[in-house]
Amino acid sequence: MNESLGLMPWPRRVTRTPAPLELTAPGWSVDWAGVRTLRLERTVARTLERMTRRNGAGAKLTVECAAASAPYPDLDDDESYLLKIDPAEARITAATEWGVLRALATLAQLTAVGKTLPGVLIADSPRFVWRGLMIDAARHFISVPTILRTLDAMALVKLNVLHLHLTDDQAFRFGSRAFPELAQLGSDGHYFS
Numbered sequence: 001m002n003e004s005l006g007l008m009p010w011p012r013r014v015t016r017t018p019a020p021l022e023l024t025a026p027g028w029s030v031d032w033a034g035v036r037t038l039r040l041e042r043t044v045a046r047t048l049e050r051m052t053r054r055n056g057a058g059a060k061l062t063v064e065c066a067a068a069s070a071p072y073p074d075l076d077d078d079e080s081y082l083l084k085i086d087p088a089e090a091r092i093t094a095a096t097e098w099g100v101l102r103a104l105a106t107l108a109q110l111t112a113v114g115k116t117l118p119g120v121l122i123a124d125s126p127r128f129v130w131r132g133l134m135i136d137a138a139r140h141f142i143s144v145p146t147i148l149r150t151l152d153a154m155a156l157v158k159l160n161v162l163h164l165h166l167t168d169d170q171a172f173r174f175g176s177r178a179f180p181e182l183a184q185l186g187s188d189g190h191y192f193s
Contacts, residue, residue: 005118006111008157009127017119019087021059023112028058035065040097047104055112060089069097073160080125083107085117102126105156132161138168141190166192
């Protein structure tokens with residue numbers, strides 16, 4: 001039964017409930033409790049837009065965030081969250097914005113069967129503080145759209161560190177005002193501005 005949820009990474013605690021959430025509304029409606037920031041608004045809107053496109057319908061989502069987070073993530077941030085899906089709504093409860101973002105990733109991963117999201121109670125927090133990926137753009141140039149798509153995928157599986165390898169003896173992949181020829185001659189014309 002749990003394997004059908006298709007979550008990655010698997011949350012610390014998952015409890016299936018027999019009462020699913022029917023996606024009957026034309027889209028998602030969002031109720032906010034606690035902190036509401038521009039970062040949260042944009043991420044919620046983007047996640048729910050994708051889910052509506054995928055499922056063709058929505059329901060009610062309540063987002064309860066206790067505190068705003070710093071502009072940039074830190075390895076000591078509290079990323080814990082509680083995600084509850086029942087017949088009335090999907091509800092996210094988190095201490096910080098980072099917890100809400102992790103819960104949204106989990107919600108986005110849940111696979112609806114037809115127009116039904118499974119009833120679940122998920123309590124999660126990362127097992128490891130450093131969950132990263134390295135992109136080696138020095139040896140093989142990678143376009144900005146590909147990097148942005150990779151960042152979206154990283155967020156979906158809750159990775160939090162991106163290491164961009166931009167210089168090596170094979171190439172110098174970023175422009176320099178002081179030494180412009182480094183990028184022009186050392187990258188076959190492929191470098192980041």
